[in-house]
Amino acid sequence: xxxxxxxxxxxxxxxxxxxxxxxxxxxxxxxxxxxxxxxxxxxxxxxxxxxxxxxxxxxxxxxxxxxxxxxxxxxxxxxxxxxxxxxxxxxxxxxxxxxxxxxxxxxxxxxxxxxxxxxxxxxxxxxxxxxxxxxxxxxxxxxxxxxxxxxxxxxxxxxxxxxxxxxxxxxxxxxxxxxxxxxxxxxxxxxxxxxxxxxxxxxxxxxxxxxxxxxxxxxxxxxxxxxxxxxxxxxxxxxxxxxxxxxxxxxxxxxxxxxxxxxxxxxxxxxxxxxxxxxxxxxxxxxxxxxxxxxxxxxxxxxxxxxxxxxxxxxxxxxxxxxxxxxxxxxxxxxxxxxxxxxxxxxxxxxxxxxxxxxxxxxxxxxxxxxxxxxxxxxxxxxxxxxxxxxxxxxxxxxxxxxxxxxxxxxxxxxxx
Amino acid sequence: xxxxxxxxxxxxxxxxxxxxxxxxxxxxxxxxxxxxxxxxxxxxxxxxxxxxxxxxxxxxxxxxxxxxxxxxxxxxxxxxxxxxxxxxxxxxxxxxxxxxxxxxxxxxxxxxxxxxxx
Numbered sequence: 310x311x312x313x314x315x316x317x318x319x320x321x322x323x324x325x326x327x328x329x330x331x332x333x334x335x336x337x338x339x340x341x342x343x344x345x346x347x348x349x350x351x352x353x354x355x356x357x358x359x360x361x362x363x364x365x366x367x368x369x370x371x372x373x374x375x376x377x378x379x380x381x382x383x384x385x386x387x388x389x390x391x392x393x394x395x396x397x398x399x400x401x402x403x404x405x406x407x408x409x410x411x412x413x414x415x416x417x418x419x420x421x422x423x424x425x426x427x428x429x430x431x432x433x434x435x436x437x438x439x440x441x442x443x444x445x446x447x448x449x450x451x452x453x454x455x456x457x458x459x460x461x462x463x464x465x466x467x468x469x470x471x472x473x474x475x476x477x478x479x480x481x482x483x484x485x486x487x488x489x490x491x492x493x494x495x496x497x498x499x500x501x502x503x504x505x506x507x508x509x510x511x512x513x514x515x516x517x518x519x520x521x522x523x524x525x526x527x528x529x530x531x532x533x534x535x536x537x538x539x540x541x542x543x544x545x546x547x548x549x550x551x552x553x554x555x556x557x558x559x560x561x562x563x564x565x566x567x568x569x570x571x572x573x574x575x576x577x578x579x580x581x582x583x584x585x586x587x588x589x590x591x592x593x594x595x596x597x598x599x600x601x602x603x604x605x606x607x608x609x610x611x612x613x614x615x616x617x618x619x620x621x622x623x624x625x626x627x628x629x630x631x632x633x634x635x636x637x638x639x640x641x642x643x644x645x646x647x648x649x650x651x652x653x654x655x656x657x658x659x660x661x662x663x664x665x666x667x668x669x670x671x672x673x674x675x676x677x678x679x680x681x682x683x684x685x686x687x688x689x690x691x692x693x694x695x696x697x698x699x700x701x702x703x704x705x706x707x708x709x710x711x712x713x714x715x716x717x718x719x720x721x722x723x724x725x726x
Numbered sequence: 727x728x729x730x731x732x733x734x735x736x737x738x739x740x741x742x743x744x745x746x747x748x749x750x751x752x753x754x755x756x757x758x759x760x761x762x763x764x765x766x767x768x769x770x771x772x773x774x775x776x777x778x779x780x781x782x783x784x785x786x787x788x789x790x791x792x793x794x795x796x797x798x799x800x801x802x803x804x805x806x807x808x809x810x811x812x813x814x815x816x817x818x819x820x821x822x823x824x825x826x827x828x829x830x831x832x833x834x835x836x837x838x839x840x841x842x843x844x
Contacts, residue, residue: 432815479837480727482814490816 315363322358329372330355331448335420337379338427339483341404344445344473346383353386354379421446422485422537425530429498430481437472438501444469446533447526457523458508495538499546499602502530506550510557524554535589541596545603548589552609555582567710571618583613604633623653640671644678656685676705680715687722696722728769728838729818730809734802735831737776754826762810767821773806802831809838 330351337347354375368374387401428441443449443457451469455462475481486494509523531547559573590610593603608629615621630646643666651659663682672678683698696719703715743751762768780796796803808825812818815835822833 430815432819479835480729480812480814480818482816484816486816 318362321367325371333372333375335424336376339420340380341383350379350383353382418537423483425498426485426494427483429501431497433472437468439504440465440468441472442501502527541593541598542600542602544589545593545606548586549602549606549609551582551586552613555579565710567714601637604629623649627653648681651685656688660685676702692722692725729812730807730836731822732804732834733806733827735805735827737803758824767810769809769811771808777803
């Protein structure tokens with residue numbers, strides 16, 4: 310009987326760990342003013358729960374209980390160390406002076422935002438922002454993050470340690486940015502989420518094209534952010550991720566080969582995700598501050614609504630690319646616009662634009678530019694030009710499925726010469 | 727917290743500025759200095775002589791060696807600093823972004839180690 314209760318409590322503790330540990334951590338970091346101290350306190354709190362709850366019962370508000378247990382354990386730890394280390398004594402004095410909050414749960418949602426903004430602080434390197442966010446906000450283990458980014462675990466652990474010490478030593482505050490700084494700081498959070506999603510969507514190297522767990526993690530983060538801070542661009546980014554994610558099943562063949570958008574079996578697309586994505590795009594576009602993520606999501610929505618490539622509203626897509634270019638001028642967006650123009654006005658018009666973009670030199674080593682050129686030449690029957698472009702693409706591509714796709718195309722073209 | 731804002735700017739570009747532009751720049755520096763004195767963030771500041779006046783000193787096994795020139799040759803040179811009092815890094819970044827050379831060169835912001843007084 311007693312063992313049954315213990316087992317039941319342990320299951321509940323595991324469930325609470327999964328659902329609430331990040332919330333509790335976020336508040337402990339604020340109360341204790343230090344990431345490492347808060348992490349130790351979090352583990353102490355859960356260990357105490359496993360010990361005490363079978364006897365005393367599960368508290369009515371487990372996360373409030375865990376927060377105060379964690380804080381108490383941290384003070385206890387500091388008190389013990391303070392006999393030896395004067396620095397710990399200082400922190401202790403400071404913590405004891407700050408009163409125990411009557412309602413430790415108050416402002417807890419703000420704490421989660423504080424944690425997100427601190428992990429994505431632009432004074433940290435992009436790599437460190439990503440690693441820290443996945444570790445602290447999503448609760449992935451260092452090994453999991455390392456595996457997802459094909460980085461040796463010690464390197465990644467080192468990156469996280471350095472980031473935490475910069476937060477502490479350089480005085481990066483644990484706060485939600487002021488209204489004045491919010492747009493820039495939000496950009497940096499959105500960028501981290503987008504990079505995590507992309508890494509999961511298009512693995513930058515290696516045999517497998519997609520690493521689903523990273524994309525799922527990015528979508529979870531996106532949802533959390535929209536829930537905590539419903540800014541139009543946060544909504545736009547979540548929509549963009551959902552609309553891309555919806556195509557996952559149609560993107561690769563059973564052999565793991567890449568299938569181009571126009572050849573994808575659209576019945577494999579996830580309708581539920583598409584519907585949610587479209588609703589979010591519409592919400593983001595009603596705001597007067599339409600940003601690049603919302604515009605990209607709108608483009609993805611037009612694709613998602615079309616029955617096939619031919620019936621896609623290409624004019625609408627070109628118009629959205631025009632807006633996107635205005636919001637965020639970039640050669641890559643120009644290239645995508647050229648591809649849309651090729652669909653609207655024919656391959657010749659698109660090729661003209663792509664050649665102009667390539668002549669500017671900025672995309673000389675960007676494989677999608679050469680792949681697009683190859684495709685348009687192929688459609689125009691300019692076989693040797695198409696082959697040259699595909700060969701150049703092959704030199705630049707690092708992913709296996711893309712290589713196989715290009716090699717198939719080359720064999721096919723060779724037979725037409 | 728205290729932060730040292732190290733000012734890196736291109737000396738040769740600066741030397742090529744006409745006199746009135748140099749004056750305008752110095753005026754902006756004076757205005758910036760006044761503003762952080764007024765806000766109570768100013769702790770100290772100095773402009774440095776150009777990097778060709780720099781000497782690098784090393785002492786190895788009791789033997790002192792000196793070499794000509796700055797420690798590292800870079801496109802932009804250390805030309806001066808402000809020592810400021812700021813609430814946190816965000817506050818320090820805000821101050822650093824208003825240093826006139828932030829627009830032409832770059833400012834490196836370094837927190838000062840605070841020793842706990844025994």
